[in-house]
Amino acid sequence: MTTQEVPTSQQPLNTETGAAIYSPAILKLYNFGVLGLSNRYLWECPTETVLLPFFKEHLGLKHLDVGVGTGYYLANANLTPSHQIGLLDLNENSLRTAAAQVKQAKVSTFMRDVMLPLAEPADTGFDSISLFYVLHCLPGTIDQKETAIANLIRYLKKDGVLYGATILGDEAAHNPIGRLALKLYNQKGIMHNLADTLDGLQRMLERQFQSVQIRRHNKVALFVARN
Ligand SMILES: C[S@@+](CC[C@H](N)C(=O)[O-])C[C@H]1O[C@@H](n2cnc3c(N)ncnc32)[C@H](O)[C@@H]1O
Numbered sequence: 251m252t253t254q255e256v257p258t259s260q261q262p263l264n265t266e267t268g269a270a271i272y273s274p275a276i277l278k279l280y281n282f283g284v285l286g287l288s289n290r291y292l293w294e295c296p297t298e299t300v301l302l303p304f305f306k307e308h309l310g311l312k313h314l315d316v317g318v319g320t321g322y323y324l325a326n327a328n329l330t331p332s333h334q335i336g337l338l339d340l341n342e343n344s345l346r347t348a349a350a351q352v353k354q355a356k357v358s359t360f361m362r363d364v365m366l367p368l369a370e371p372a373d374t375g376f377d378s379i380s381l382f383y384v385l386h387c388l389p390g391t392i393d394q395k396e397t398a399i400a401n402l403i404r405y406l407k408k409d410g411v412l413y414g415a416t417i418l419g420d421e422a423a424h425n426p427i428g429r430l431a432l433k434l435y436n437q438k439g440i441m442h443n444l445a446d447t448l449d450g451l452q453r454m455l456e457r458q459f460q461s462v463q464i465r466r467h468n469k470v471a472l473f474v475a476r477n
Contacts, residue, residue: 263394265365267439268387269340272319277347280320284383292428293417294468301382301415302326304472308413310377314338314405316364317384321348329354336373336405338362364388364398375407381414385451386443392450399458399475412459413474419446422469 272280285297295301305323314336315324324335333355339345345359360372365388379402388395399412406412417432424432435441448464448471455462459475466472 263365263389264439265340265363265389268389268442269344269363271440272341272344274343274347277320277343281322284319285322288431289470292425292431293470294425294428295415295470297322300467300472301470304413304415305380305382308378308411308474309380310410312336312375312377312407314373314376314379314402315348316379316381316402317387318344318348319383320344321351323380323382324348325351331355334358336360336376338364340364364401365390365395367397367401374405375410376405377407377410379406379410379412381412381416383415383417385414385416386441386446389439389442392446392454396454396457399455403458408477411474411476413472415470415472416446416451417441417443418448418466418469418471419444421447422466424469428469 289295289297289301302323306327309327311332312334316338318337318339329335329352331354335352335355335357337345337348337357338360340361340363342361345361349357349359358373385395388398402412432441436444448466451471451473452462452464455473455475460477462473462475464471464473
């Protein structure tokens with residue numbers, strides 16, 4: 251399968267609310283609140299035993315982290331001076347917080363909206379790109395989120411890997427507290443994922459990559475895609 255262009259002629263979607271929430275104060279609470287409590291009790295996909303090992307498994311020497319949050323995964327990925335790390339995010343607070351976590355490796359930051367046709371990538375040839383908890387923040391249907399994937403492919407080396415995790419929508423049969431949080435976050439525009447499904451994600455990624463592996467850990471889809 252060949253990489254496909256995604257039409258960009260429609261009205262741009264509003265991506266602001268999915269990124270604006272990450273103020274310095276929210277980022278201070280993020281590791282405990284989201285990575286600690288929410289991942290365990292709401293989405294039932296623990297950070298330390300599921301998501302962090304998955305992050306480390308596919309991390310290449312030249313790696314681009316997209317939607318960086320606090321930089322928790324990079325901070326705990328045993329980076330070495332041989333690693334070259336790119337950080338891409340729409341939010342300056344996230345970029346600054348995450349960059350401060352990457353002490354052992356070379357770091358470049360890119361303040362970009364993954365949903366906008368990216369200008370010529372500032373850097374290319376990444377061995378790996380991680381996209382953890384970003385797709386559920388992006389507006390639109392899972393098919394519209396393909397724009398982000400098509401944009402990021404240009405950063406990836408020919409045999410590189412794009413991998414990530416995203417919280418599924420209603421189809422995941424959320425527990426009562428998860429259902430409440432999902433509804434609230436979608437109402438506020440922090441998440442846009444009520445209709446995101448595992449099959450929809452698989453089909454969307456398969457339009458851009460030859461090989462796609464997806465597994466589900468409770469309410470979270472974990473995907474690995476390569477050409
Ligand atoms: C839920 S946090 C995820 C942080 C981290 N990857 C994790 O899993 O803990 C989402 C991150 O994606 C960024 N983000 C949201 N929408 C974006 C967009 N359209 N373009 C680039 N970054 C975006 C936010 O600013 C934030 O840093």
